[in-house]
Amino acid sequence: MDAVEVRDLTRIYLTGKRRRSKEEVLALDSVGLGVETGEVHGLLGPNGAGKTTLVKILSTALLPTAGSASVMGHDVVDETEEVRKRIGIVFGGERGLYHRLTPRRILRYWAALYKLPDEIGITRSDELIERVGLSQWADRRVETFSRGMKQRLHLARGLIADPPVLFLDEPTTGMDPVSAHDFRDLVADLKAEGRTVLLTTHDMAEAEAVCDRITLIDQGTILGTKTPKTVAEWMGTLERVEAEDVPAELITRIRAVDGVTHIEADEGSVVVQTNHPQAVKDALKLLVDGGVTSLKTVRPSLEEVYLHVFGRDRGMSV
Amino acid sequence: MVGWRRQWDLVLNTPGYWTSILMNPLFAVVFLAIMSNAGRDDLLAFAVLAPPFMTMWAMSLLISGEAVVRDREFGVLEATLAAPTPYGSVTLGRIGLVTTISMIGFVESWLVALIFFDPIPIVHPLAFAAGVVASAFAMTGTALGMSALFVRSTQVRRFQNAMSYPFYVLGGVIVPIEFLPEWIQPLSKVIFLSWSTDLLRDSLAVGPVEGFWFRLAMVVFLGAAALAVGWWAVGKMEDRVRRTGEVAFT
Ligand SMILES: Nc1ncnc2c1ncn2[C@@H]1O[C@H](COP(=O)(O)OP(=O)(O)OP(=O)(O)O)[C@@H](O)[C@H]1O
Ligand SMILES: [Mg+2]
Numbered sequence: 280m281d282a283v284e285v286r287d288l289t290r291i292y293l294t295g296k297r298r299r300s301k302e303e304v305l306a307l308d309s310v311g312l313g314v315e316t317g318e319v320h321g322l323l324g325p326n327g328a329g330k331t332t333l334v335k336i337l338s339t340a341l342l343p344t345a346g347s348a349s350v351m352g353h354d355v356v357d358e359t360e361e362v363r364k365r366i367g368i369v370f371g372g373e374r375g376l377y378h379r380l381t382p383r384r385i386l387r388y389w390a391a392l393y394k395l396p397d398e399i400g401i402t403r404s405d406e407l408i409e410r411v412g413l414s415q416w417a418d419r420r421v422e423t424f425s426r427g428m429k430q431r432l433h434l435a436r437g438l439i440a441d442p443p444v445l446f447l448d449e450p451t452t453g454m455d456p457v458s459a460h461d462f463r464d465l466v467a468d469l470k471a472e473g474r475t476v477l478l479t480t481h482d483m484a485e486a487e488a489v490c491d492r493i494t495l496i497d498q499g500t501i502l503g504t505k506t507p508k509t510v511a512e513w514m515g516t517l518e519r520v521e522a523e524d525v526p527a528e529l530i531t532r533i534r535a536v537d538g539v540t541h542i543e544a545d546e547g548s549v550v551v552q553t554n555h556p557q558a559v560k561d562a563l564k565l566l567v568d569g570g571v572t573s574l575k576t577v578r579p580s581l582e583e584v585y586l587h588v589f590g591r592d593r594g595m596s597v
Numbered sequence: 598m599v600g601w602r603r604q605w606d607l608v609l610n611t612p613g614y615w616t617s618i619l620m621n622p623l624f625a626v627v628f629l630a631i632m633s634n635a636g637r638d639d640l641l642a643f644a645v646l647a648p649p650f651m652t653m654w655a656m657s658l659l660i661s662g663e664a665v666v667r668d669r670e671f672g673v674l675e676a677t678l679a680a681p682t683p684y685g686s687v688t689l690g691r692i693g694l695v696t697t698i699s700m701i702g703f704v705e706s707w708l709v710a711l712i713f714f715d716p717i718p719i720v721h722p723l724a725f726a727a728g729v730v731a732s733a734f735a736m737t738g739t740a741l742g743m744s745a746l747f748v749r750s751t752q753v754r755r756f757q758n759a760m761s762y763p764f765y766v767l768g769g770v771i772v773p774i775e776f777l778p779e780w781i782q783p784l785s786k787v788i789f790l791s792w793s794t795d796l797l798r799d800s801l802a803v804g805p806v807e808g809f810w811f812r813l814a815m816v817v818f819l820g821a822a823a824l825a826v827g828w829w830a831v832g833k834m835e836d837r838v839r840r841t842g843e844v845a846f847t
Contacts (some may be wrong), residue, residue: 292842335842340679342839363681374672377607384606392680392687436676 280352282475283314283337287346290332290499306332308499309346312476319470321490322479323510325581329499330479331370334446337477338368365547369437371449373429378422382413382432385421393440400439407435412461426453434465445469447478451485463489475480481581487511496587502589506548516586517579520551520562522571529569536561554587604691611661614695617652621702624648625709633714642798643773645710645717650701650732650770650794655761657736660695661744662757664688665834677718678700678835685741685831689824692740696733703729724809728793731813735789735820742823745830769794789819 293301307329312322315473324505335341335350339359347354353361376385383404390400408417411431421429430453437445447466451459466489469476480486486493487507495502524547525533533551534542538558543550551562558574566574579587608614628644665688668674678684710717719725747756764772767781768790774782785791793817799806806812837843 289611332842335675338679340839341673341842360681363679366679368676368679370672370676375676377667377671377673380606389606389680392677392682394681441683 280316281313282316282318282350283312283320283350283477284431285310285312285333285337285346285348287311288333288336288343288348289345290329290336290341291344302439305499307336307343310496310499310501312493312494312501314475316475317473318464318491319476319478319489321486321493322477322496323481323483323486323493323581324479324496325481325585327498328481328496330496331448333496334448334477334479338366338446338508339363340368357584358462361542364440365442365444367437367442369433369445369447369450371430371433371452373426373453375433376421376429381418381420382435383417385432386435388512389436389439395440403434403439403441407438410434410438411465412458427455427458431458431558434462442474445477446474447476449479449481451480451482459485463470483510483514483581483584484578487514496577497585497589497591502585513584513588514578515556515559516554517583518553518556518559519577519579520553520559520566520574521549522566522574523548524573525549525566525571526569529565532569533562533565536565541569604694607691608660608695608698613663614656614698617655618700618701618705618740621648621652621705622709624651625706626713629710629714639797641714641717642801643707643771646703646794646797646801647765647770649700649706650768650790651761651765652702652738653696653699653733654764654768654770654790656699657692657696657740658743658757658760660692660726661688662747664691665744665747674731674838678838683832684835685828688744688831689737689828692744693737696737696740699736700729700733719801720736720803721800721806724806727813728796728800728816731816731820732789732793732797734760735793735816735823738820738822738824738827741827742830743827745827745834764788766788767791787819789816789823792816792819 288307289305290307292304292306294304295301303499310329312333322333332341336343337350337355338364339355339362342356347356349355350362351365353365355362355551373574380388387400388408390404391397395403405417408414411434413431413435416424416428418458421432424432430450434447434450437447451462454462463485464479466476476497478490480487487510490507492504493507493510494504525544526547530542530544530549533539533549536558538555539551539562540554541552553559563574563576625645625648627643628647632640632644635827665674668677677687707717743760766777767785768788769785770790774785774791777785792812796806796809796812796816
């Protein structure tokens with residue numbers, strides 16, 4: 280049995296103020312997904328892909344319009360209580376915390392909502408504060424916290440009931456690189472403890488670093504489930520080189536490099552698109568040998584990967 | 598009712614809840630002074646009981662409106678709905694806690710009378726205590742019922758203001774119900790306040806408290822009815838949020 284099973288799940292939102300003139304937004308379109316027990320599964324997609332919608336449905340906070348989903352064998356619509364006992368939820372962002380309370384108080388409050396006996400709630404709150412590195416701020420009001428600190432508190436909150444299944448919705452938004460790195464270790468620990476994790480993100484590098492498998496989603500549709508290796512290859516393949524003060528003659532030579540697909544040049548500043556890691560190396564070498572000092576490589580955005588791999592043109596970059 | 602101790606943190610950190618507690622002695626002084634100067638010793642019980650009932654009503658109503666609204670503002674509502682504790686008992690716990698705290702008002706009023714005027718003897722202390730506890734229960738139930746109303750309104754505060762003085766009058770808190778127009782008096786009978794205030798005044802007075810058990814039962818019954826409606830309505834609200842996705846996390 281998969282820890283999470285999603286079958287033909289569809290969700291339509293009705294928007295607009297007036298009842299009659301409501302517009303339909305198709306947020307999930309017959310989505311199917313299986314998350315194996317003990318797996319760290321990534322849900323990778325750009326803004327508006329439907330990631331949060333899916334997580335909300337799985338966590339019983341939102342009803343599906345059609346289709347079904349289950350967590351640890353329990354239906355998310357008919358057996359909400361069974362599901363709620365088994366899951367932890369972490370929603371990203373600034374919101375979701377009582378500003379005037381301290382992390383310790385907030386965690387104890389949630390421990391009560393998850394029906395933990397008081398002593399357990401108290402010890403577990405303290406352990407989790409330690410675990411997410413907030414010990415120093417355990418008794419400070421949350422209103423003074425940075426986004427990353429709030430995010431770590433969100434994580435602790437999601438773990439309060441010691442759940443076998445965790446839903447993490449963009450858990451690293453707002454974290455600095457160091458915290459984000461700690462977060463990766465934390466996810467590895469969660470996996471080692473035998474927990475199942477479903478993590479949404481729009482960051483390919485993050486998905487590649489922490490997930491066992493990655494499901495790609497865009498505009499409510501699943502595009503496929505891939506290994507982190509495949510995603511890493513996409514990132515390498517579609518890497519581009521950006522440089523300043525490049526002589527025209529050098530641009531011509533780079534254009535001729537095998538694997539260079541496109542060059543944008545504007546008064547000596549160039550962007551070199553490639554479709555092969557070797558092409559990046561060759562282009563870089565030409566630039567360095569040609570005396571160009573201002574240059575860098577840039578990983579492709581998720582939108583670019585979707586465009587190249589799936590031919591999906593979203594007509595925008597986020 | 599969940600997390601009394603934990604809800605305490607939330608309540609403690611909301612300054613608004615404490616205003617009524619602070620105002621209570623002032624009201625008591627004013628009311629008692631008016632009645633004494635007018636020579637209406639028969640109405641001293643009104644003067645001493647009106648402020649604590651107003652305190653109780655105001656605080657409970659405030660929390661019943663704020664509980665859901667604050668959870669929504671802070672973006673906590675959906676995560677709370679997805680927790681194993683039913684949202685009705687989360688709300689009920691918070692309201693119950695505030696109502697319990699608001700019972701301090703009775704002590705304040707009594708002390709004001711003792712210090713600045715003549716002590717008010719509590720002739721039937723057990724009946725009085727039972728009446729106060731039953732009133733607090735009914736208040737909690739009524740506030741839960743009200744929270745269901747507030748949750749649909751975007752102008753909670755205006756609504757709350759409109760909900761106070763008319764009820765003080767209808768509930769016989771400020772003036773005896775007999776003073777009200779006759780056609781309006783039946784309406785008073787469905788408001789638990791009218792039974793509560795009557796009962797408590799009688800328990801301060803010399804002479805037997807007539808029909809004590811029936812009147813106490815009416816207070817409890819009206820409170821339980823409101824609680825049932827409130828519980829049902831909070832469940833409805835939960836369903837609606839899950840159906841429409843109206844409250845956003847992000
Ligand atoms: N409550 C709502 N009412 C109406 N439309 C909504 C609601 N919530 C989400 N949507 C729409 O549903 C679609 C999917 O949104 P969702 O939040 O699930 O995407 P996401 O993948 O989480 O995006 P992001 O990366 O921005 O968090 C979007 O088009 C969004 O505008
Ligand atoms: Mg989202």
